[in-house]
Amino acid sequence: MKRYVLHVFAYVFLFCGATFAEFRFPMPEFATGYEHPAVHTPGPSNVMVGWDIVVLLATLSLAAFLVLKRRKRREIFLLTLFSLVYFGFWRNGCVCSVGSVQNIMAGLCDPGHGVPLTVLVFFAAPLIFALFFGRVFCAAVCPLGAIQEAVAIKPGNVPLAVEKVLSIFPYIYLGLAMLSVAMGAGFIICQYDPFVGFFRMGASFSMLIFGGLMLVLGIFVARPYCRFLCPYGVLLNWCSKLSRHHATITPTDCIQCELCTDSCPYNAINEPTPEKAPEDRGKGAWRLGILILLVPFIVLLGVGVGSLLKEPLSRMHPTVRLAERIAGEELGRYAETNIESEAFRASDTPDEALYAEAIELKAGFGRGGKWLGAFIGLVMGCKLIAVSILRKRTDYEPDHGTCYSCGRCFKYCPVKE
Amino acid sequence: MNEFKQRPIPGLIAQSVAGVAALFSLILCILLSADFVRIQKMDPLNDPHLLELREQLANSTDSDEAAVEQIRTFDLYARRAFFSNQEQRRTGGLLLLGGAVVCFVAFKFSKLWKPKLPAIGKSETPDHGELNALFRQLMAGTGVLLVVLSLFLAFSVQSDLATVLSRQDEGDVEVVPQASSLPPAMKANWPSLRGPGGIGVTHGSIAPTRWDVETGEGVLWETELPVHGFNSPIVWGNRIFMSGADEEGQEVFCFDADTGKPLWTQTVKTSVELPEVSEDTGFAAPTMATDGTRVFAIFATGDLAAFDFEGKPVWQKNLGLPKNPYGMGSSLISDGTRLFVQYDHEDLQKVVALDAATGRPVWETPRKHISWSSPALIETETGVQLLLNDEENVTAYDPVSGKQLWTLECLGGEVAPSPAYNGNGIVFVANEYAQASALKLTEGSPEILWQYDEYLPEISSPLATENLFFITTSAGDVVCLDAATGEVKWEQEFDDGFNSSPILVGTRIYSIDLEGVVHIFEAAAEYKPIASIEMGEPVYATPAFVNGRIYIRGDENLYCIGK
Numbered sequence: 001m002k003r004y005v006l007h008v009f010a011y012v013f014l015f016c017g018a019t020f021a022e023f024r025f026p027m028p029e030f031a032t033g034y035e036h037p038a039v040h041t042p043g044p045s046n047v048m049v050g051w052d053i054v055v056l057l058a059t060l061s062l063a064a065f066l067v068l069k070r071r072k073r074r075e076i077f078l079l080t081l082f083s084l085v086y087f088g089f090w091r092n093g094c095v096c097s098v099g100s101v102q103n104i105m106a107g108l109c110d111p112g113h114g115v116p117l118t119v120l121v122f123f124a125a126p127l128i129f130a131l132f133f134g135r136v137f138c139a140a141v142c143p144l145g146a147i148q149e150a151v152a153i154k155p156g157n158v159p160l161a162v163e164k165v166l167s168i169f170p171y172i173y174l175g176l177a178m179l180s181v182a183m184g185a186g187f188i189i190c191q192y193d194p195f196v197g198f199f200r201m202g203a204s205f206s207m208l209i210f211g212g213l214m215l216v217l218g219i220f221v222a223r224p225y226c227r228f229l230c231p232y233g234v235l236l237n238w239c240s241k242l243s244r245h246h247a248t249i250t251p252t253d254c255i256q257c258e259l260c261t262d263s264c265p266y267n268a269i270n271e272p273t274p275e276k277a278p279e280d281r282g283k284g285a286w287r288l289g290i291l292i293l294l295v296p297f298i299v300l301l302g303v304g305v306g307s308l309l310k311e312p313l314s315r316m317h318p319t320v321r322l323a324e325r326i327a328g329e330e331l332g333r334y335a336e337t338n339i340e341s342e343a344f345r346a347s348d349t350p351d352e353a354l355y356a357e358a359i360e361l362k363a364g365f366g367r368g369g370k371w372l373g374a375f376i377g378l379v380m381g382c383k384l385i386a387v388s389i390l391r392k393r394t395d396y397e398p399d400h401g402t403c404y405s406c407g408r409c410f411k412y413c414p415v416k417e
Numbered sequence: 418m419n420e421f422k423q424r425p426i427p428g429l430i431a432q433s434v435a436g437v438a439a440l441f442s443l444i445l446c447i448l449l450s451a452d453f454v455r456i457q458k459m460d461p462l463n464d465p466h467l468l469e470l471r472e473q474l475a476n477s478t479d480s481d482e483a484a485v486e487q488i489r490t491f492d493l494y495a496r497r498a499f500f501s502n503q504e505q506r507r508t509g510g511l512l513l514l515g516g517a518v519v520c521f522v523a524f525k526f527s528k529l530w531k532p533k534l535p536a537i538g539k540s541e542t543p544d545h546g547e548l549n550a551l552f553r554q555l556m557a558g559t560g561v562l563l564v565v566l567s568l569f570l571a572f573s574v575q576s577d578l579a580t581v582l583s584r585q586d587e588g589d590v591e592v593v594p595q596a597s598s599l600p601p602a603m604k605a606n607w608p609s610l611r612g613p614g615g616i617g618v619t620h621g622s623i624a625p626t627r628w629d630v631e632t633g634e635g636v637l638w639e640t641e642l643p644v645h646g647f648n649s650p651i652v653w654g655n656r657i658f659m660s661g662a663d664e665e666g667q668e669v670f671c672f673d674a675d676t677g678k679p680l681w682t683q684t685v686k687t688s689v690e691l692p693e694v695s696e697d698t699g700f701a702a703p704t705m706a707t708d709g710t711r712v713f714a715i716f717a718t719g720d721l722a723a724f725d726f727e728g729k730p731v732w733q734k735n736l737g738l739p740k741n742p743y744g745m746g747s748s749l750i751s752d753g754t755r756l757f758v759q760y761d762h763e764d765l766q767k768v769v770a771l772d773a774a775t776g777r778p779v780w781e782t783p784r785k786h787i788s789w790s791s792p793a794l795i796e797t798e799t800g801v802q803l804l805l806n807d808e809e810n811v812t813a814y815d816p817v818s819g820k821q822l823w824t825l826e827c828l829g830g831e832v833a834p835s836p837a838y839n840g841n842g843i844v845f846v847a848n849e850y851a852q853a854s855a856l857k858l859t860e861g862s863p864e865i866l867w868q869y870d871e872y873l874p875e876i877s878s879p880l881a882t883e884n885l886f887f888i889t890t891s892a893g894d895v896v897c898l899d900a901a902t903g904e905v906k907w908e909q910e911f912d913d914g915f916n917s918s919p920i921l922v923g924t925r926i927y928s929i930d931l932e933g934v935v936h937i938f939e940a941a942a943e944y945k946p947i948a949s950i951e952m953g954e955p956v957y958a959t960p961a962f963v964n965g966r967i968y969i970r971g972d973e974n975l976y977c978i979g980k
Contacts, residue, residue: 161552164556201510259536305564306567311574324578327580327581330577333577345775345777346734350769350778351778384556387549388549
């Protein structure tokens, strides 16, 4: 137990140190006529772009091969470490498939927003692989998954019902991220990426704490970000459900030894259906019918609640925040100005222009809030329906949607090829 | 190969290594966290000692080299300490990362050498029915939680913006936005180019008609100007304000109106690269303005600065580098609470009203055409209107809200002259390569009374009395027209052209040609010359008339004519 306590402390404090980017010293003021060189922002480098695509496709292919053919957890884990080093620490966690969802959404909302080919490949390739081979991207390619996989020392099991309920949060996060992009409020998936600060050895203190806590949690609850937050995981889950060549626990026939039941920390092993029906068929059908009828009401409730969220949701947008700040200062709510309000006042934009823009944005967030509410309501309704349907299974099988193809269960199966 | 083979001794060693690495990391974490807390409290730029030194330097009139040196030393130490500390933190962070990696690798090896054995027998899990029931309960609970959280957010996040806007709406209902007249103090002084309202009419009726610069007769004082500029003097009380600029810098200067002594000079630092300007415009063509409390100056760089009457900077901003073939020419004007800037350039055309006290924008209205003309504030039956000329239109705005009141297409060419107003409902505009137009103000768009296209101004602005309209041209012609009909009353040709605009003082008109000859004649339907007086140097600026005195900016000197 002591070692875990030490481990917790190590990870909690590890990332407190990486706060290099917190302070900015202003440029010195010279009285000698010295002119500061112009601030130079280097243009985007395309040198590694093609290479990134090659590495992505190669690692995806290798991951699929290791998961489906080699079936060696250790080899999959070594590839995970490679991805952590390459896509994480070497390439600083960017381009990232998780964040690419936002680029695609931005491209869909604004035809003028070009989606680079690299981003398109990073978005599409893992989904295509998931369609054929399951979530091999999560298994060994995603740097966010890799860093969590690396710290999963003592993963425990989350109760299945809790796991299923918590699985709605990635949908909520995805909805929020799409709303943010559609309204031009920014790429929140990237802004709140808990691990990119470690990859880059610098982030805000609060984000480092968030990332540190996520990793500490990851010691005991494997991949908490992937399971309960990752918005890209929602898409991978959908694609993986359709996969025809998904990883299997046993390479041939399941002998139902039950040795694998305790091996998966992700609750991703589905047990065989009991021979005796758990309840009367008619009762189950009745409940299912009720739930199906309930879905439109849940969606309507979501629309109603979402319509009330115009104000809090609109605060995602920096222009709205600035307008509220300026208005607050005008009302005397704040004792002092802040750097944003000072910069605004130094500009030539009248308050009225800012206010008009903020009002327009708020109206957009009002509409978006309704869609978001409807989406969350629909997800909750569908989850209720999905859980109520009993699917016939004869063997222990990985759940195609939630299995990360990490290969932990392989060695627990006594059946070998 | 047995993947569950137990190796207790290597496993124990790995665990020990992991423990030591974890302890090492923990100590480093504590040190770095303590350092972080210390850094958070540091504020070297607002150190009391440094602030004291800066204040001391700001208050000293002469250059206090010792204080400057102390500030530099202090600044250097602060920066050195900061960068040393940054390096230490970086090293600490890397050591911490190394410790964590060792810790993690050792733990992984310990798991490899002491693997978890598979559990035999199925663990106790709820059956499908129980699981579903639990799931539905949890989902319902989560749904309620989300709704409650949403409601909490919806009602706890209040909008200050909504409050401000509702107050403004209430205010709009109560207050009539358009001001009815300019403040009386404005009319008693010379707050902008061409006087109160910028229409070339003095509210006094007395001004000297005889003086001699050479002998000094009738000249109260004469003083040399420190920096060149084409702008005209403005006067408030016993202070005269002007600006000047060249490649070396931008300055605002104040003179004592009674003695001509320089009272103060302030430099307006720029943060932008100097634009290319024509020689005829220079870097300080726009005339300053005052609201009675502060003075405002704008330069070819787009730098706009406000000072109080003692020369203390109040605010400064850059409106963006003006881009046009000649440079910034439009002068400033104020109605006592707002400062109006006509900013019509190639890339951007707009008129802006700034809060005179703070420099904050009150309103900003986009425009469509370039211009070098200056704004005028006229008092009409319906209230004060802000008039602006551009290369196509004359447009009126409400000075309070910035709302466009009317616009009329009647101009053309590169327009520099400003509008004139006869005080009785007729606005006059004129420009070379276009025509002169008399516009009768109505409730809607004005009605064009007449147009005239013979002698037209290029630089100087026209002037209107109640019944007559006067034009002075760059070729040296002066034309008098009937205000109501446009009938030419008389034409007079002088040897030199006019850049300076004519000013009406009582029943007389003062107009100064480029050679510095002041032509004084009656504002009458017949040409009645009163005097022509040589200033002895070229004059481009428009004179200021206050309290029976004339303030004339020559090319190099400032003159006060009167007693």
